[in-house]
Amino acid sequence: MAYSDKVIEHYENPKNVGTLGKDEDDVGTGLVGAPACGDVMRLQIRVKDGVITDAKFKTFGCGSAIASSSLATEMIKGMTIEQAGTIKNTQIVEELNLPPVKIHCSVLAEDAIKAAIEDYKKKHAR
Amino acid sequence: MKLPIFMDNHSTTPVDPRVLEAMLPYFTTHFGNAASRNHSFGWTAEAAVEAARAQIAALIGGDAKEIVFTSGATEADNLALKGVASFYRKQGNHIITVATEHKAILDSGKRLSREGYDVTYLEPAKDGTVSPEQVVAAMTDKTILVSVMHANNEIGVVQDLAAIGAAIKAKNPKCLFHSDAVQAAGKVEIDVEKMKLDLVSLSAHKMYGPKGVGALWVRRKPRVRLDPMIDGGGHERGMRSGTLAVPLIVGFGKACELALAEMDAEAIRLRALRDRLYRGITSQLAEVYVNGSMEHRLPGNLNISFAFVEGESLLMALKDVAVSSGSACTSASLEPSYVLRALGVGDELAHTSIRFGIGRFNTEEEVDFVIDLVVKSVNRLRELSPLWEMHQEGIDLSTIAWTPH
Ligand SMILES: Cc1ncc(COP(=O)(O)O)c(C=O)c1O
Numbered sequence: 126m127a128y129s130d131k132v133i134e135h136y137e138n139p140k141n142v143g144t145l146g147k148d149e150d151d152v153g154t155g156l157v158g159a160p161a162c163g164d165v166m167r168l169q170i171r172v173k174d175g176v177i178t179d180a181k182f183k184t185f186g187c188g189s190a191i192a193s194s195s196l197a198t199e200m201i202k203g204m205t206i207e208q209a210g211t212i213k214n215t216q217i218v219e220e221l222n223l224p225p226v227k228i229h230c231s232v233l234a235e236d237a238i239k240a241a242i243e244d245y246k247k248k249h250a251r
Numbered sequence: 252m253k254l255p256i257f258m259d260n261h262s263t264t265p266v267d268p269r270v271l272e273a274m275l276p277y278f279t280t281h282f283g284n285a286a287s288r289n290h291s292f293g294w295t296a297e298a299a300v301e302a303a304r305a306q307i308a309a310l311i312g313g314d315a316k317e318i319v320f321t322s323g324a325t326e327a328d329n330l331a332l333k334g335v336a337s338f339y340r341k342q343g344n345h346i347i348t349v350a351t352e353h354k355a356i357l358d359s360g361k362r363l364s365r366e367g368y369d370v371t372y373l374e375p376a377k378d379g380t381v382s383p384e385q386v387v388a389a390m391t392d393k394t395i396l397v398s399v400m401h402a403n404n405e406i407g408v409v410q411d412l413a414a415i416g417a418a419i420k421a422k423n424p425k426c427l428f429h430s431d432a433v434q435a436a437g438k439v440e441i442d443v444e445k446m447k448l449d450l451v452s453l454s455a456h457k458m459y460g461p462k463g464v465g466a467l468w469v470r471r472k473p474r475v476r477l478d479p480m481i482d483g484g485g486h487e488r489g490m491r492s493g494t495l496a497v498p499l500i501v502g503f504g505k506a507c508e509l510a511l512a513e514m515d516a517e518a519i520r521l522r523a524l525r526d527r528l529y530r531g532i533t534s535q536l537a538e539v540y541v542n543g544s545m546e547h548r549l550p551g552n553l554n555i556s557f558a559f560v561e562g563e564s565l566l567m568a569l570k571d572v573a574v575s576s577g578s579a580c581t582s583a584s585l586e587p588s589y590v591l592r593a594l595g596v597g598d599e600l601a602h603t604s605i606r607f608g609i610g611r612f613n614t615e616e617e618v619d620f621v622i623d624l625v626v627k628s629v630n631r632l633r634e635l636s637p638l639w640e641m642h643q644e645g646i647d648l649s650t651i652a653w654t655p656h
Contacts, residue, residue, distance in 0.1 A: 128567070136567060142635055159653035160599035160638060163561055163578055163587065167637035183637035187563035187578070191635060229656065236654075 128188055129222035135192035140199050143181040145169040153245025155237040164190045164230065168197060168237035172245055175205050182237070189227040193217050193234040206242050254571045256617045260457075260551060260610030261404050261434060262575060266502065267459040267611070273505040274461065277498035285495045286486060296497045303504025307466055310507040311432070311451055312442040319467045319487045320495055324433045324454035326480075327467035328355035330491065331429045331450045334477030335396050336363050342425070343393035347371045349381055350593040351408075352400050353431055369393070377595055378544035379408035383418035390419070396427045401435035405577065405590040405606055406543030407552025409439055416447030427475060433457050433465075437510025438518065438549050443468065449475045455499065459611055460506030464499035467491075517611065521550040524609050524618050528553055531622030536629055538642070542577075542591055542604055551609035556600040559639040560632040565605060568628035572621050577604035599648075 128136070147154045151171050158165040164186030171179040180198035184191045196217055201209040217223070217231035257265070277299060285300045287293025304315035321327045336346060346363065348356055350372045360370040371389045375381050386397055397419050402409045416428050429450040432441055437458040443451060449470045456462040469475050469490065483492030510517075533539055538558040554577075557565060562578030577588030578601070587601035596604075605625075609618070633639040638648060 133567075136564070139635065144640065156637065156651075157654050157656075159655040160602070160648060161597065161653070162655050163563075163598075163602035165637055165653070183635055183640060185559060185636045185638045186561050188567040190561075191564060233656065236656075 131221050132189055132192040132223070135195040135221070136188040139182075139191055139195040141179075141181050141195065141202075142183060144183065145171055145179065145181050150248060151245075153241040153243070153248070155240025155242075155244060157236045157240050158186070158233050160185065163187070164233055166190065166194045166233050166237040168194060168234070168241050170201065170206075170209070170241045170245060172206060175207075177201050177204050177206060177209055186230065186233075187227070189221070189223055190230040190233065192221055193223070193230045194237060196220060197234040197238055201238060206245065209238055210242050212238055252614070252616050252620060256572045256613070256621065258607050258609060258613060258617070258621060259573045259575050260608035260613075261407070261606065262608070263456050263462065264459045264610055265612065266461055267506065267509060269509060270460055270502045270505045274498045274502040277501050281497070283497070285497055286484065296495075299497060299501050300495055303500045303507075306504035306508040306511075307453065308468070310436060310441065310511045311453075311468060312444055313451070313468050314471065317468050317471050319469055319490045320500055321465045321467055321491055322463060323456070323465040324353075324431065324452045325355040325465075326491075327452035327454070327465050328353065328431055329359050330467050330477065330480055331452060332356065332359040332363065332396070332398060333480060334490070335427055335429070335450070335475075336368055337478040338476045339395040339427075343391075343395040345369045345371070345391055345393040346396045346398070347373065347386060347389050347394060348398040349373045349375060349400065351375055351379060351403055351406075351590045352398070353404060353433070356398055356400070356431055375408075375593060378547070379403060379406050379542075379590075379594055380544055380547055381410055381415065383411070383414045386415050387418045387422050390422055390426065392423075394423065394426050396429060398429040398431070401430050401432040401441065402439065402549050402552075403543070403590060404434050405588060406554045406594070407434070407549035407608075408543040409435060409547045409549060411547070412446040412448065413442075416445075420447045434549060437507065437514060438521075438551065440514070443470070455503035455506055458506045458510050461499045461502045464496055464503050466503070518550045521609055524613060524615060525551055525553050525607075527615065528607060528609070528618050528622060529555075531619070532625055535622075535626045539629075540600060542594065542596055553607040553609070554604060555607075556596070556604045557629050558600060558603055559636045559642060560603050560629050562603055562605055564632055565603075565625075565628060568632065569605075569621075569624055572624060574608070575606045577606070578602045 214231035214235040283292030283296035451468040454465040562576030591601040
């Protein structure tokens, strides 16, 4: 299968690879997928006054999964958590030109964003 | 050294220039139909086909008259299973094969099941081998055929056909024994007498011959029968009609001759390259696991799981090297390799597997290039992998509540 130039670009030069302290108060962590399914994404956000000031990811998965999570971190930086929560996987599909068999990678990235926001909100529920 | 490097010689192989040279006259000058009995064009073609039969039979210790040409091993496997099942239906309806066989066998078995046959799929041991005891234990008085591949196309594991053949015939001399020897032919010795084989499937394009031609070797003494699947002019003793593809057959014959002549020396060379690749990788990377027996293995095969690095992403990093992966992402089905599953390799490791198939035209320089690229790429991808990070922190990944999708 041929990859789109954008997938290759993100795969070769992924943006925002790394780790934020998951126990820190202003950090939300989303860990989605399963090793047995061949993809696991961890996406983390740092939030200040409701705005995502930093985002990091690490992904175990195919090139499209890595590209989807890399793009996701780029998209959400600077957004409010409400805005980030409305991101749809189809935006990722379009941006990366993902073929049908790789759509699940974009779904996983959307899930990872939502899970990170959820985790952040849980920390601040009290 | 030229890039990209082809190190996927289980999928196919390039035609050896010596093979091509042998074929060329049969496209233009000697283009006759081997079935034309009334002029020299036909006689020349027929003579070439007969010479090829002898070359092919010699590779497996059979007789030239026992070769039935097909379009490839897929057809040979289909003909062996379905043809024998149909012909011997009155004697029994039970067939035994192995869970790690090629799809040409497994799917033929599936169709036979739908038609009322009873098919047993043996589960190999963790190292991919099947024992004679296991085969015999599965035999019943209804068993008409046992089919065990000689060498596996993913993990290169070589079965002990001599022991299995002896055990089958000791239990029931009438039970037929077939082997898909596509990957083993020309790489390790095949002797249809020692192995007590009745039918053998071969394919030219896995042994530096052309694509589109293969053969089913069918024993004549004692005579093995089968119902043809393709009817027509009665070629190939009625077992497979259709005008013979003379240039392809000539190439197939030449490929067998070369493989036989060079097998011993080439096996030593390939094993040295494979072991170099294995040592180069395992001495520099932790958490890598060989799939399948290292002892009972084709000399040119290495199948390794690189834990915490998904296979397709690794293939992408190895873009200058043609290899393949058991990862689901590389198949249409989104399921990881059924061969690794049958060995009990967990899905999480199956997704990280890479198959290296070293062949006749690979060099030490290429192997060294591949070692460096693999090590560099795995390290880079592990830096990207949350699983590697968790593993480094001492987290047991099996204790995490994952969200399968
Ligand atoms: C073990 C085995 N059997 C059968 C086949 C099918 O051979 P062919 O491509 O000649 O149909 C292959 C090749 O994919 C193979 O590796």
